[in-house]
Amino acid sequence: MSRFSTWVGIALAGALSLSLAGCSSTGGKRAEDARAAAAAQGRAAVNTPRWTFAMVTHAGDGDTFWDIVRGGAEQAAVKDNIRFLYSHDDEAQQQAQLVDAAVDKKVDGIIVTLAKPDAMKASLARARKAGIPVVTVNSGSAESKEFGALTHIGQDETVAGEAVGEELNERGRKKALCVLHEQGNVGHEQRCDGVGKTFDGTLVRLHVNGTSMPDTQSAIEARLQSDAAVDAVVTLGAPYADTAVKAREGAGSDAEIDTFDLNAKVAAGLKDGSLGFAVDQQPYLQGYEAVDLLWLYRYNADVLGGGRPVLTGPQIITADDAAALEDYTQRGTR
Numbered sequence: 001m002s003r004f005s006t007w008v009g010i011a012l013a014g015a016l017s018l019s020l021a022g023c024s025s026t027g028g029k030r031a032e033d034a035r036a037a038a039a040a041q042g043r044a045a046v047n048t049p050r051w052t053f054a055m056v057t058h059a060g061d062g063d064t065f066w067d068i069v070r071g072g073a074e075q076a077a078v079k080d081n082i083r084f085l086y087s088h089d090d091e092a093q094q095q096a097q098l099v100d101a102a103v104d105k106k107v108d109g110i111i112v113t114l115a116k117p118d119a120m121k122a123s124l125a126r127a128r129k130a131g132i133p134v135v136t137v138n139s140g141s142a143e144s145k146e147f148g149a150l151t152h153i154g155q156d157e158t159v160a161g162e163a164v165g166e167e168l169n170e171r172g173r174k175k176a177l178c179v180l181h182e183q184g185n186v187g188h189e190q191r192c193d194g195v196g197k198t199f200d201g202t203l204v205r206l207h208v209n210g211t212s213m214p215d216t217q218s219a220i221e222a223r224l225q226s227d228a229a230v231d232a233v234v235t236l237g238a239p240y241a242d243t244a245v246k247a248r249e250g251a252g253s254d255a256e257i258d259t260f261d262l263n264a265k266v267a268a269g270l271k272d273g274s275l276g277f278a279v280d281q282q283p284y285l286q287g288y289e290a291v292d293l294l295w296l297y298r299y300n301a302d303v304l305g306g307g308r309p310v311l312t313g314p315q316i317i318t319a320d321d322a323a324a325l326e327d328y329t330q331r332g333t334r
Helices: 004-017 029-041 065-079 092-104 117-129 157-170 186-198 213-226 238-251 264-272 283-300 319-330
Strands: 052-057 083-088 109-112 134-137 152-154 175-180 202-207 232-235 256-260 278-280 315-317
Touching: 052 065, 052 092, 052 283, 065 083, 065 283, 083 092, 092 109, 092 117, 109 117, 109 283, 117 134, 134 283, 152 283, 157 186, 157 232, 157 256, 157 278, 175 186, 175 213, 186 202, 202 213, 213 238, 232 238, 238 256, 238 264, 264 278, 264 319, 315 319
Parallel strands: 052 083, 052 109, 109 134, 134 152, 175 202, 175 232, 232 256, 256 278
Antiparallel strands: 278 315
């Protein structure tokens, strides 16, 4: 895959900075039915006790990213004979209450995202006091160890942003928009910060109302219309890439649309040329490994990472890679 080994090597070094990550969402009934069917057909590969693990994320509605994370976690749960409970809320205080509820249920392990870590600190302290092991995933690498988690699984967001800046340089881009769709998500800020560190051109941040795709499209379109020098738009989540493509068309712009995260629509956009490149942090792997690592800890007191994050990205995906990944994105695992 393009520049995979290069950027994973850089990410391993960048893990010393312990950054934050972020994304959000969940999907529809079709995806849930497919998950249920797959789980019903699955068989545990172990004879360990049927422990209960809860995953609580900051997912909002409409983002396929979290379907992929959840799918990986559910598949690992079947293999590991785990009763898996999933809940989510994009409001930090509500997410914290969901963690509190999991603690009250006396679950055997908790997987949690820390997009807005300050709101989660007390809830994770309760989990630690109750003796419940915690793994953080996707968001919160900087706070994971401080909050008492066993380890963190995800990508270093600053390093991922740096990879984007380098890619924009190679493509000869001179002025880029970094579109922030979720207020207060530190990981998103770190992505834009990373782009700014390595991008030789001008980087402009554009804050949009990510809960409304029409508003997001209008904001991007207006900026492209008012500034013809913008030749690249970087979105911070896969669903926003398609919206940016529509905004480009409405503005009559030639700007390249690039994005963080990968799904079937992004893979198709890479293949047909409507998108330039994507940054994959392998969300399926984040969910799968989180469950697997909790199982290993319960079964054998194993901990991976040595006190540092277990990195799942970044990986730059281009048109050259899209065809090879198409089957995986269609089945919802990339």
